[in-house]
Amino acid sequence: MKSYLPPLGPKADKDTVRRHNLSLVLRAVRDEGESAEATRAGVSARVGLTRAAVSSLVEQLLDSGFLTESGKTFSGQAGRPGTALKVARTGPAGLGVEINIDYVSVCVVDLAATGRVRQTEHLDNRGAPPGEVLGRAAGIAARALDSAREQGLHPVGAALALPGLVSGGAVRQAPNLGWNQVPAEELFARALTGLWPGASPLPVRSENEANLAALAELWFGGLDAVRSFLYLTGEIGVGGALVLDGELLRGAHGFAGEIGHVVVDPDGPECRCGSRGCLEQYAGQTALLRAAGVEESGGGAAGVMELERRARAGDARSVAAVAEAGRMLGRVLSGAVNLFDPDAVVLGGIYRCLMPWLSPPVDAELTGRVVSGLWSPDGGRLRASSVAGDAARGAAALVVQDVLADPVAYARPEPTDA
Amino acid sequence: MKSYLPPLGPKADKDTVRRHNLSLVLRAVRDEGESAEATRAGVSARVGLTRAAVSSLVEQLLDSGFLTESGKTFSGQAGRPGTALKVARTGPAGLGVEINIDYVSVCVVDLAATGRVRQTEHLDNRGAPPGEVLGRAAGIAARALDSAREQGLHPVGAALALPGLVSGGAVRQAPNLGWNQVPAEELFARALTGLWPGASPLPVRSENEANLAALAELWFGGLDAVRSFLYLTGEIGVGGALVLDGELLRGAHGFAGEIGHVVVDPDGPECRCGSRGCLEQYAGQTALLRAAGVEESGGGAAGVMELERRARAGDARSVAAVAEAGRMLGRVLSGAVNLFDPDAVVLGGIYRCLMPWLSPPVDAELTGRVVSGLWSPDGGRLRASSVAGDAARGAAALVVQDVLADPVAYARPEPTDA
Structure with a gap:
């Protein structure tokens, strides 16, 4: 036994x-x-x-x-x-670095998790060599760290938010960046040490971007008493995260939350992941804009704004496209709710601004399919994410949380110069 | 903030x-x-x-x-x-009581979680008033407790394993028993106190039966180093449980793991839960036997044995029915693995004896649909449950685990007589 x-x-x-x-x-x-x-x-x-x-x-x-x-x-x-x-407003601080498809955003927070420095640059990271992307990110981070030091902050660690499967310090796969087996922590740390030499290299960790956005939503968003939720972020991909009782559920290998690849139709369109009919093919940004007949020219964000404008004007095709995406989201979400039993479902990314047309079909699917009437349409359990839920701040706060959990481990033997 | x-x-x-x-x-x-x-x-x-x-x-x-x-x-x-x-083999002990559709099984374990008493009675609990079923179970439990006392054991608590949605001491719904809002703990405790009067009433807790079977599988089964797994048990319903890092994932309201009601086909057959096309309608015992053309006369167990016999003899219809159930199981499981990222998937109940025909299609779906090739067909991650994974023993061990976690809370001020 x-x-x-x-x-x-x-x-x-x-x-x-x-x-x-x-x-x-x-x-x-x-x-x-x-x-x-x-x-x-x-x-x-x-x-x-x-x-x-x-x-x-x-x-x-x-x-x-x-x-x-x-x-x-x-x-x-x-x-x-x-x-x-x-x-202390001048004590230990955390650095968060979000590397996404078309931007890099860097945030430094103090021990109170207050954002003290923010640097965002719009860059097209698709197709660029990973080392180059991480090097650019390190450059932005180094400037942010300089600003932090000028404010008397003492960065004790960094966390990377990455849009893909992250484990053991590496990106196993980030299809929308075109990354495979990229040792992201090591590449970033090496680049940063060259640009921002300190007494000792800054420890770097990494995490899936949706996971960190979900944590930021938990810590800084408007969830009130909600401690368990499913978080979905609509982008080119559909990212997901599970928070249970205030803790991120990472899974056995760190790959939990891949809701974008739950199958909707086993014979549906091919997905980048190798399967067919994944949720991403019905409710991702590309599929949604295509169904609505909105050209994705000028970048995804412009397309989504155009879609929102048309839906608001009552354009039938746009409203129907969002509603259909909502049905598919709701179908997959009902299964996820039956499996995880969260307090709430939070929709972020492009879904935030589409909620007026998206939430009724999502709620209807949940109401009809969650076991034993446990979901009621007006229960307030389906929510839009807040602006506070950003992955860079979540990453920075993660670093600082370690300090609060065991300050002794981060005590400086003597003050360092600024 | x-x-x-x-x-x-x-x-x-x-x-x-x-x-x-x-x-x-x-x-x-x-x-x-x-x-x-x-x-x-x-x-x-x-x-x-x-x-x-x-x-x-x-x-x-x-x-x-x-x-x-x-x-x-x-x-x-x-x-x-x-x-x-x-x-001590004569010290505190835990009582576990599994109430299922057609049997009641009672188990008493000692501090080492060794089973010391077992009583099982086959009863048709469908349609009987819940108070009567729980009264009968208390009668069986009282006899088991007497035997335990004769062995010098001192029962400190009881746990009920119930086939339904369990929370706050009550069964919210157990469709296959026909129970709705049944205060199971209270009814059982009252009946037991009448039959087995002790110095003070035995504290009673309750839990979903699949959850406790999964814990028993974790603690006493053959999972070796596996600490995170999805557990499915095929019965009349399809029960499920999620174990993450050695802990049961109960969800915000205690209803997690309802994998039997994840939708396979949104327009499929009506399900007892009120939805349509749930997994249970494709891979539950009733659907499986019907598809195979096996009469469910003589109870479900006899039907499943007949199905296994026919499959073993190469009966094409039986093999095809099991394979189709396997495809549906695999499709739903691939979504669950993408969400939850477990080390293993464990199939129990009627699936155990059908594994030779069930596991190839399940593994094929998982291989094709789990993101980024994270599932390989020969990885040994799809397993049959062991006989050790029984809910009554899991329930009894749960009681004893509390004693081990804080023995002081269970110390007797003076020895009681046997």
Whole structure:
């Protein structure tokens, strides 16, 4: 018999407890600071540790540059006034780099996940050698990092958002970029180190772009209490991500969420993935514009704006094309909802602006096909994504989340010069 | 901006640390006992706590009846001989109760998750009032609990495995039983308390039957290193479960895994769920036997045996019916694999004995439709479930897992009489 027990965790010793509590206090200051001024007393009440323990932890966080404190505060706490604590605006920072088909967007966030630097360049990345694309991205990133340093930020890591199957630091396949087996992290890190030499090279990680957009939607969007959702982003491809109880579901190899390649019609048109009749062939940007009779000249974005304009004007062919895409989306989504049971389905990318015509057929399919009447059309569970859901910021925030989870691992032994 | 931080966990204080470490030591004895005799020295080495700390924790576990020790052992440890520690065979136990369409199966396991009592009765539960079915199940359970007590076991909880949508202690819907909004936990607990009065009523939980069969497959089956898989069980309905990294994926409302209601053909035959063309209508037992021309007289099991016999004899209609079901299964599974990216797909229930004719078309669909050639036909990722994957044992083991995770919560203040 195989052991059915979960693997043994690390032992809980004094050092582990202190590191855990440092993270608790740092996050409590961050959360407390949302609504009021954070004080040692307030943090103590929030996390349930003694005032003395909190004071000691706060000292360490101040010394390491994770927190700052300002003058006296009288914000409702009994007893003598405390000083107001804040997450440092000049402390550790995360770099996010989104490489997409026709643009590169770079974002630096501070410990509060506030965007501090943003650089976006429109580039046609299709067909360019991957090393060249990543080199250009590193150039944009280096400029953003310089700006961040000027603001007193100390970047501790970078995350790449890539439109394809990403695992083990490489892009296994990104059909719309024409990439195959590209060691993206390594190529980017090498280019960045050349352009932006630091004390030590910036650690680089990578992740699927839809996954990071979904995380940004979760963290910074308008989802309120929703913690489990399916995220779809309509682009040239149809990207997807699954968030369950506030965590990204990556799958066994990191390839989960490929909803664009769920089959709609087994004998349908050939897909770039090698299969036939995938959702992408019915609800992707190219298929949608073709069905609507909109020329995709001037780039996809212009085509989608034209489609929206025509639908708004009541053009029958445009409305019918969007409705048909909605039926196909709804059919695939009903299966996904039966499998995953999320709180909500969030539609992003080109679907955002098409919601008035897209959501009724999607909702109708979901209502008819989700088991046992668990989906009702006016339940508010089908939503458009917010503008906040952008992959570059999600990537940058991912880096910073690691810092908050274990600040000790990111404490600088001594201040570095700016 | 919404906080993007995970919720604050409990503070790590001395009491929490000790409870955590008691669980560590208990589980280490359990794991160590798999291959060799467990000693205090061996446990100390395994979990990384000092000998003195381990001795103190072991004393508490011995006093509370979670562990037993026997004579001297010389099992390869340096220094003076220790005594051999074992997880108690007379300690806390879990009760699992599977209520299915045509049988009730009850299982009691000890702390090592070894089955110690099993009672199965074939009953036609279709159409009987839910209270009556649960009352009968409680009667069978009471007899099993008596046997367990005679073996010195102390049942600490029960789990029900139910073939339907289960949440909040109730069966929301179990179409094949004809149940709607049945407060199963309450009805079972009340019936059991009447039949088996204890010092305090046994806590009862409930779970979807396919979910528990999948957990049993994970814990006791032949999956080796596989920690993420899709589990399908073919019965009158087609049940499903998703296990990710060793954890059951329950979804936002507990209804995840309803793969039987993923649509195959939007205009296909009506399904009991209210939709059309669900997988169940193509690959469920009834559809399969009908397509093969096998009369379902004498119960479904007899029909499936007859189908297997005919397929083995080369009957063309039977082989074609199974192959067609396999294509539909494979089509739906390819979408599920694209969404979920599991290590393996495990087929149970009636599919187990039909694998020779079922697996080639399933594998062919997966190979053709899973993105970017991530599925290869001979990768060993499509498997038949093992006999160990039974829902009653999974349910009982679930109860016991709680004990192992926090033994203090289940410690008896004083020994009770048997």
